[in-house]
Amino acid sequence: MSLENEILIEKYFENQLSKEEKLIFEEKIINDERFSKAFEFERNIKKSIHLTEREALKVMLKGFDEKPHRRVISFRNWYWLSAAAMIILGVLFWLSTENKPNNEDLYLSYYQNYPNVVEPIVRGEGNQGDKNEAFKAYEQEKYQKSKVLFHNIFDKTKAEYALFYESQSYFALGETQKGIDILENASFTDDKYQFKTQQKWYLALAYLKLNKIENAKKYLYILAKSENIQQENASNLLKLLP
Amino acid sequence: MIDLNLLKIADPKAIEQVYKTHKKAFMTFGSKYGLVEDELLDVYQDTIIALIENIRKGHLNNLQVELKTYLFSVGKYLIFKRMNSIKKTDTIIENLPKDFVWEDFDDEKEELLSKISTNLKLLGEQCYKILTLFYYEEKKLDEIQKTLKYENKDVLKSQKSRCLNHLKKLLNK
Numbered sequence: 001m002s003l004e005n006e007i008l009i010e011k012y013f014e015n016q017l018s019k020e021e022k023l024i025f026e027e028k029i030i031n032d033e034r035f036s037k038a039f040e041f042e043r044n045i046k047k048s049i050h051l052t053e054r055e056a057l058k059v060m061l062k063g064f065d066e067k068p069h070r071r072v073i074s075f076r077n078w079y080w081l082s083a084a085a086m087i088i089l090g091v092l093f094w095l096s097t098e099n100k101p102n103n104e105d106l107y108l109s110y111y112q113n114y115p116n117v118v119e120p121i122v123r124g125e126g127n128q129g130d131k132n133e134a135f136k137a138y139e140q141e142k143y144q145k146s147k148v149l150f151h152n153i154f155d156k157t158k159a160e161y162a163l164f165y166e167s168q169s170y171f172a173l174g175e176t177q178k179g180i181d182i183l184e185n186a187s188f189t190d191d192k193y194q195f196k197t198q199q200k201w202y203l204a205l206a207y208l209k210l211n212k213i214e215n216a217k218k219y220l221y222i223l224a225k226s227e228n229i230q231q232e233n234a235s236n237l238l239k240l241l242p
Numbered sequence: 243m244i245d246l247n248l249l250k251i252a253d254p255k256a257i258e259q260v261y262k263t264h265k266k267a268f269m270t271f272g273s274k275y276g277l278v279e280d281e282l283l284d285v286y287q288d289t290i291i292a293l294i295e296n297i298r299k300g301h302l303n304n305l306q307v308e309l310k311t312y313l314f315s316v317g318k319y320l321i322f323k324r325m326n327s328i329k330k331t332d333t334i335i336e337n338l339p340k341d342f343v344w345e346d347f348d349d350e351k352e353e354l355l356s357k358i359s360t361n362l363k364l365l366g367e368q369c370y371k372i373l374t375l376f377y378y379e380e381k382k383l384d385e386i387q388k389t390l391k392y393e394n395k396d397v398l399k400s401q402k403s404r405c406l407n408h409l410k411k412l413l414n415k
Contacts, residue, residue, distance in 0.1 A: 010383070013376065013377065013380070014380075014382045014383070015380070016382070041406075041410070042377070042406070044351065044354060044355060044358055045358060045362070045373060045377055045406075045409070046377035046378070047347045047351075047355055048355045048356075048358040048359045048362065049359075049362065049373060049374055049377050049378045050295075050345070050347060050377075050378055051347060051355060051359065052359045052362070053295070053374070053378055054291050054295070057252075057257075057290070057291045057294060058287055058291060060254060060257065061257075061261055061287045061290060061291070062287070064258050064261050064262065065283075129352070129353065131352075131353070131356070157357075159356070159360060160360065189363045189364060227254075
């Protein structure tokens with residue numbers, strides 16, 4: 001593309017076009033196919049970055065609303081009662097072995113399916129496409145269907161989200177090892193959707209469910225030592241593990 | 243008092259503070275417009291996103307009103323927009339804060355945009371930074387040159403051009 005055209009497009013995005021340049025710009029959009037394609041390409045980049053940044057923020061905001069899970073609260077009660085009982089009765093052994101929640105309890109306390117943060121389903125808008133269908137199934141808790149749809153999307157497009165949500169579908173179905181296999185072999189290139197962080201979190205939970213405590217702790221330590229959305233959960237959970 | 247500079251760099255703690263500070267009041271304020279709670283919470287999150295986006299674009303550098311006033315004014319606009327879209331009405335909302343910009347992106351090219359997004363991440367951190375500063379934060383190349391400490395504007399321009407060409411190649415694969 002000519003230097004003149006490059007400068008015009010650059011000035012458009014910098015909001016620096018003069019009145020005359022605006023006219024030239026508009027004329028070129030209509031009559032110069034190469035110019036209009038180049039402009040459209042950059043405009044799509046602009047849109048794409050906006051959507052990516054907005055989605056990343058949305059995930060962050062949703063994270064702020066996550067309340068301590070129901071069963072964590074009951075576990076805290078348990079913890080307090082245990083401590084009191086230890087002092088009063090001095091029956092340390094009994095408390096630490098008989099009353100301690102097992103790993104399944106801990107898993108259930110912390111496990112929550114990762115929400116759809118990729119494809120907002122707007123009711124009544126009749127969105128089409130594989131991606132939309134997969135997320136619709138996922139949101140409707142039709143995980144047998146969503147796991148297949150995400151698998152197919154990943155096969156076709158290698159989109160990271162498809163792999164991540166395929167694993168989520170397996171976890172929801174209780175097919176924990178299959179979910180683990182996917183996440184262990186996945187390499188998420190970016191953390192815009194928090195997949196990199198959530199990958200470690202869900203692996204930790206899945207190993208916990210399968211009673212593979214050392215594997216779970218490995219991921220929890222990684223999460224607990226750096227700032228991320230699951231840092232607090234990971235630290236809390238670590239304190240509860242042997 | 244929330245430091246806008248921290249929001250400018252998208253500091254998660256500052257975002258959490260502003261999000262939690264105004265949430266309850268916003269939900270009460272918004273409840274009278276008839277959106278269900280989930281929808282309203284979704285609009286509140288969009289309001290915060292719009293706030294951060296406008297701060298990052300430098301539109302709040304000369305904020306003349308309280309942050310809360312700004313936030314609620316944007317929120318009201320987004321509530322009406324949401325209601326218009328749900329109820330297929332056409333209510334016009336006035337009194338938007340000065341310089342506020344919120345572009346809705348149609349989803350007709352959803353697949354293409356998602357493909358671009360995936361490939362943008364493969365360009366590397368420096369390219370993503372340049373492109374985000376230019377297209378998202380709408381900084382001029384002169385400002386980006388200073389922020390990213392490029393020797394001169396031409397070096398930055400050719401780096402940006404390389405990023406775009408690389409992206410094109412990835413998309414055509």
